[in-house]
Amino acid sequence: MVVAHGPVQEERFLKRWLFVLAVLAALLVSACGGRGGQGSKIEGEHVDVLMFDNRFEFTEIRIPVGGSVNWIGAGANPHNAVEANEEWSTETVFGNLEQLDGDEAVLTYDKPGTYVFFCTFHGNAEGAGMAGTLIVGP
Numbered sequence: 001m002v003v004a005h006g007p008v009q010e011e012r013f014l015k016r017w018l019f020v021l022a023v024l025a026a027l028l029v030s031a032c033g034g035r036g037g038q039g040s041k042i043e044g045e046h047v048d049v050l051m052f053d054n055r056f057e058f059t060e061i062r063i064p065v066g067g068s069v070n071w072i073g074a075g076a077n078p079h080n081a082v083e084a085n086e087e088w089s090t091e092t093v094f095g096n097l098e099q100l101d102g103d104e105a106v107l108t109y110d111k112p113g114t115y116v117f118f119c120t121f122h123g124n125a126e127g128a129g130m131a132g133t134l135i136v137g138p
């Protein structure tokens with residue numbers, strides 16, 4: 001039997017491939033999460049983390065022992081980053097809990113651990129709302 005490769009078959013073939021490509025693209029986008037999206041991660045020795053209205057740019061931050069995080073106010077509301085058990089706070093370096101757009105607080109972490117942090121205005125110590133996790137590890 002001879003299979004005809006007319007315009008109709010080619011169009012179907014093309015549509016099928018476009019569908020497959022669209023599915024792959026969707027998977028890729030969801031896997032990457034998108035910069036600044038919910039649940040995005042960053043890893044480095046010295047990292048910048050913007051404090052948006054009303055979420056942290058990164059909700060999982062990994063730094064080595066001795067690394068630092070520059071907590072930067074961004075947006076119209078005041079923000080801060082406070083450890084759930086009050087081990088550390090941006091207040092200690094910035095002077096108060098209200099960091100506005102462009103205000104920076106660099107904290108250096110010498111103690112290894114996994115810390116839940118939150119903004120006292122828009123999150124809580126249970127890790128809800130404007131909150132995240134900082135992992136200071138070897």
Ligand SMILES: [Cu+2]
Binds near residue numbers: 121
């Ligand atoms: Cu906030």
